[in-house]
Amino acid sequence: MRIGLVGVGRIGAFHAATLKGLPAVDQVVVADADPGRAEVVAKELGLEYAADVPALLDSGVDGFVIAAATSAHAGLIEAGLAAGVPTFCEKPVALDLEETSRVVALVEGSTVPVHIGFQRRFDAGYQAAREAVATGELGFVHHVRANTNDAFPPHQSYIPQSGGFFRDCTVHDFDIIRYVTGREVVSVYAAGANRGEAFFGEYGDVDSAAALLTLDDSTFVAVSGTRYNGAGHDVRMELHGSLGSIAVGLDSHTALRSAEPGVAFPDGQPHMTFMDRFQPAYVAELTAFTEVVAGTREVPCTVRDALAAFRIAEACELSRHENRLVTLDEIA
Ligand SMILES: NC(=O)c1ccc[n+]([C@@H]2O[C@H](COP(=O)([O-])OP(=O)(O)OC[C@H]3O[C@@H](n4cnc5c(N)ncnc54)[C@H](O)[C@@H]3O)[C@@H](O)[C@H]2O)c1
Known part of the structure; x- marks a missing residue:
């Protein structure tokens, strides 16, 4: 081939x-x-x-x-x-x-x-979480947390061609939330900030953002992300249900340290880029x-899956700009 x-x-x-x-x-x-x-x-x-x-x-x-x-x-x-x-x-x-x-x-x-x-659809952890939701092992899922924390920003010229933080970065979270939960987003409330280099703001973009999504079964999803995560490339998802909880991306390479005395986990080298975090995927x-x-x-x-994730990103951009809750049916 x-x-x-x-x-x-x-x-x-x-x-x-x-x-x-x-x-x-x-x-x-x-x-x-x-x-x-x-x-x-x-x-x-x-x-x-x-x-x-x-x-x-x-x-x-x-x-x-x-x-x-x-x-x-x-x-x-x-x-x-x-x-x-x-x-x-x-x-x-x-x-x-x-x-x-x-x-x-x-x-x-x-x-x-x-x-x-x-590529997260091909990651073993996200696939196991999807299975746990589908089989009912978690009971009803009431809360999800999803984050995409890049260790460092891309080069400056990437930003104006990227579509902005929600369309470029958290769009991965939006896709995988749909894939893992099997549910659709009905509303979002989103915010963003510029805490790092000035060029993000000059292009009308943000370098750190958060969003609260409500799914069509009333599950609440907290999404967060940044271009500046000094600890490493940290991409995770937690799902909490009436019968159990599950975490994706929590292993010895997670870019996190415990504040608890005597706890060594995670004890491996943290991932630093999307390439090492998702290489098998x-x-x-x-x-x-x-x-x-x-x-x-x-x-x-499919392109239709991509459109669905993109509409959530659009809703987040609108919410950030207008500082209000946006329902997905407002997005054409
Ligand atoms: N799935 C993931 O995890 C992931 C990670 C990073 C980037 N991406 C996506 O991959 C794409 C590239 O990102 P990147 O970080 O490699 O960007 P980059 O800026 O490092 O590279 C982009 C390349 O595209 C070339 N290019 C631009 N316009 C072109 C055109 N019209 N024809 C041919 N080549 C052209 C540039 O010269 C450059 O070599 C983006 O769409 C980004 O959203 C996905």
């Missing part, structure tokens, strides 16, 4: 290396808006590179992986559809709701499979994509 990948920045170079290691993949060819970067990454990883996306798609690829900046996703998904090549695209689908909805309509009107990259996710390409698997995370 020959896979073409566009965008070899932080996650694209990592995905290219992961793809190269998959048994189903024979060749990987990369491209980037900066052709010099594509050449460097290709040489480092022992891959082919193409001058641009049309050349990459014309080179006989069986699958197309989009890991370019978010602002480029919609156009690149369209290019994948036009070429008739099964496509994987990193989250989110686009920078705004209108463009996301337009892409959903295009994809749903096409026979070309499009898989959106929410990314492998499972891209393996699933190769199965989509081979026609042996349905798309495991």
Whole structure:
């Protein structure tokens, strides 16, 4: 199988290396808006590179992986559809709701499979939590806590092309909350703050945020996140139910220390990046994509799933701006 990948920045170079290691993949060819970067990454990883996306798609690829900046996703998904090549695209689908909805309509009107990259769906901990909810092991779930704390911010130029904190970062939490609980969000109340470098505020973004979500069965979900978590990359979820509680991401590598005397746990090296926190999940996710390409698997995370998570992010942005509770039926 020959896979073409566009965008070899932080996650694209990592995905290219992961793809190269998959048994189903024979060749990987990369491209980037900066052709010099594509050449460097290709040489480092022992891959082919193409001058641009049309050349990459014309080179006989069986699958197309989009890991370019978010602002480029919609156009690149369209290019994948036009070429008739099964496509994987990193989250989110686009920078705004209108463009996301337009892409959903295009994809749903096409026979070309499009898989959106929410890798937490492939993480063993989140899968076990989903199972615990589905089997009733937790009883009725009354509270959930979900957090995405990056150890350090991305480079400055990433921010204006990201869509902002809720659409770029906590959108992962919004997707996995739906996946784990099997419920839909009905309302949000969200706030954000700038506590770190000034450029976040200059782009109209925030670097730290929180939201209270209410689900359609009256479960309350507290979501929090930051770009500045000195202890490490800390992504967790806790679910509390009438019969039990479960925690995702609580292991010896959790970026947290206990305030209790004599407690050594967690005693391992904390995760510092999304790459080390989710390495097995990314492998499972891209393996699933190769199965989509081979026609042996349905798309495991659709553009419609991505739209649902994006609508929650939109509601949070509106809530933050207007400082009020926003219901999801206000979001078109
Ligand atoms: N699933 C995850 O855990 C995860 C983690 C990080 C980033 N992401 C997503 O991956 C995407 C890339 O993020 P990143 O951190 O690697 O960003 P980055 O800024 O490090 O890299 C982006 C790359 O895309 C290239 N690019 C931009 N526009 C392009 C275009 N039109 N055509 C071709 N190449 C283009 C840039 O030159 C750059 O090399 C974003 O959409 C982000 O939301 C997902």
